[in-house]
Amino acid sequence: MNNLVYSNNLFSGTREELVQILKENLSEKRFQHVLNVEKSAIELAQNNNGDIERASIAGLIHDYAKERTDDTFISTIKQKHMDPDLLNWGNAIWHGIVGAELIHDELGITDDKILTSIVKHTTGDVEMELLDKIVYVADFIEEGRTFPGVLEARKKAFESLDAAVGFETKHTLSYLINTNKRVYPKTILTFNKWVAE
Amino acid sequence: MNNLVYSNNLFSGTREELVQILKENLSEKRFQHVLNVEKSAIELAQNNNGDIERASIAGLIHDYAKERTDDTFISTIKQKHMDPDLLNWGNAIWHGIVGAELIHDELGITDDKILTSIVKHTTGDVEMELLDKIVYVADFIEEGRTFPGVLEARKKAFESLDAAVGFETKHTLSYLINTNKRVYPKTILTFNKWVAE
Secondary structure, eight states, X not given: OTTOOOOSSSSSSOHHHHHHHHHHHSOHHHHHHHHHHHHHHHHHHHHTTOOHHHHHHHHHHTTTTTTSOHHHHHHXXXXXXXXXXXXXXXXXXXXXXXXXXXXXHHHOOOOHHHHHHHHTTTTOOSSOOHHHHHHHHHHHHSTTOOSTTHHHHHHHHHHOHHHHHHXXXXXXXXXXXXXXXXXXXXXXXXXXXXXXX | OTTOOOOSSSSSSOHHHHHHHHHHHSOHHHHHHHHHHHHHHHHHHHHTTOOHHHHHHHHHHTTTTTTSOHHHHHHHHHHTTXXXXXXXXXXXXXXXXXXXXXXXXXXXXXXXXXXXHHHTTTTOOSXXXXXXXXXXXXXXXXXXXXXXXHHHHHHHHHHOHHHHHHXXXXXXXXXXXXXXXXXXXXXXXXXXXXXXX
8 A cells, every 4th residue: 555645634744754653663563563454454444435544544553652651651641631540551551542642642643533443442442433443453453463363353354344343352352361461441341342142 | 057046136037037038039949059158158257267147148148139030120220229230231230239139128138248248249349358259259169060160169269268259250251251241340340350460
């Protein structure tokens, strides 16, 4: 998608300029990941009559804040008077929910659909619009992923985006439970909505 | 524990009278279950310097409401202005949280420790006192239980009640996730407190 021309004023520069910002802000490994997520997000958007430009931007920036320090997130939560419960969590939760604030402020991206898809890309949500599902699933199935089950996830993603949201949520939750990791409560609401009977 | 004499005025009658009430209100299978839970609860109380009489009463009555109709629970939730979100759930959640109200009203048991242990016996909670843990674990390990893992659960229960609370919570949650069953959000808070790192 190197020839994609941004024409909807969602980002103030070109795609190449946005890619360059990410290249400068992320490790090589994560930079490759966001390029892969962009690619999957665009494919999923094409497959679901979604917005290609938003898919590109959201895919590229979804991990924009992932390598920021804990202190950056903590001070952002405090300065913006975000839910103080966020302070009990860590990078895995912060880089989406708080990361969207950094994206807004630093990249000048103000589009609600894009920012919401960043907020929801780790935990999912009961309410998920098309772009939310695209980013959530693209992050899980991008071509660099190698976990057991990824082939089934990719197949599902192009058959039914909703089913893929459920598959991913169940997979993530099982992993967290099996490895005794704390579960962000919203993840259970996502499970109850997209997986449970 | 047929010779246990109730002497603390927690229940207005004798143990035998309470057992008779349960025999009349429960199916034979569930009646046997509550006798088993009482037995395990007393053993766990003895092992942890807990209150034997409360363990007996709570063990016997924890499923007092389990065979009541959905309509009974729904009207109780409404009449007592309980959290309307409860209406989105079912017997598995109601028989503890709403069941404690029926126990209070119909059996005249007003002891906070006992009623709280009934409320928490299905979902657990972040805050669990000794009796809460005893009833929660006794329900899981009583001698009629045959699920894979019950032997390990019994062993843990007499080594560390806290570890047994964690083991049970993880086991229950894994089952719910694997079988695509809705998870009551409080169960995740219990998991985060008693299992997760």
